[in-house]
Amino acid sequence: MRAARRMRIESSSDAVSPGQYSVLAGLRSEERTIGELAAIERVSAPSMTRIVKGLLEAGLITRTVSAQDARRALVALTPAGTVAFNAARNQRTAWMAQRVEALDAADRATLARAAVLLQAMSAK
Template identity: 40%
Template structure:
């Protein structure tokens, strides 16, 4: 692929990803007008749901934020009842964070609402089987790119 084609592809992918992400962020199980659920908080809940209990430091590393920032995010989640802090048995200075049943419910409902939104929009596009296959294959490649 030549540089011009690569630039065009990267630019289109950036724009499409940004627009889709913005639309998906607007859909969540917690009404953001009534609570303080942020995208950062939802990301932490999703990480805890997927990977289990983490220390604050490990969560900060995973989400690529500072430890004080992560502490503030976790405090907000704890106040809403979505996570609990568990002291480390060997080192009392260390704290682990674990998702609660309420936190699991928020993540599950939010992801399901977002999936239904995309399903509805794909249906409205009335894609052919070939287009749907290409979209599926592109989603796999996008996930690889996101996980770098």
Template identity: 40%
Template sequence: MHEELQLHSVLGDLVSVNHRLTRLAASVTGSTESPAVWRTIAVLRDLGPMRLGELARVSRVSQPTMTKLVHTLDERGWIRRIVDASDSRAWLISADPSGLAALDAWREELAAALEPTFAGLADDELATLAAAVDIVRGRLELVRAAASTGAVA
């Protein structure tokens, strides 16, 4: 039971500190871009093309909000609308290479903005952070794989 409580506490802290880190990174850059823009492109990168309603559901925004986001991204050329092979009347939204490049550039800007905050890390601390990222990424990939096969993760 003690181990479960510790895991529960650590996971809560991880989510909380991640939100704080994200807010800090965004504020340090001085960017006025909506985080929803980057989140939408990242969802499309990670999960692939999807219908507007599914994209809204996964992104946890209303369909009208996602319609506006997709319109903005389409105007920038950061997404593509492709015909849904299963229903020729419907469209899938896909990330465009230019949108993926913009997302990569944003990630680089965030990392550069945060570097001074973490500049004094010892080698073992940096290795610990890298290992933590690998662990979290691996677990998220398990969830993704289970979801794509219909299994419960």
């Protein structure tokens, strides 16, 4: 839990909070509704609405009406949102790479094995 929390903090910047980063990540492959994003992030719809509002104001996402159902609003990444997400991801990756590089070979091997096990456990 501590490692996950730290990675969320490391992926944030002045431009993107940890919650916003997570939403941007969820929009990389497809547009989604606020309800879908709230379910993915396990937050309430009002909380997600606040996050989306901040991202809209920053120009990182767009909000449009669904062509199939006019009652549904869809949010999607803008080019600036993609840039902000990539910058935050690169910051997080650099932070993690520095920590892993500082480990000795045996600890890196242990970490690699643990990553495989955690991935297998989360797939079940």
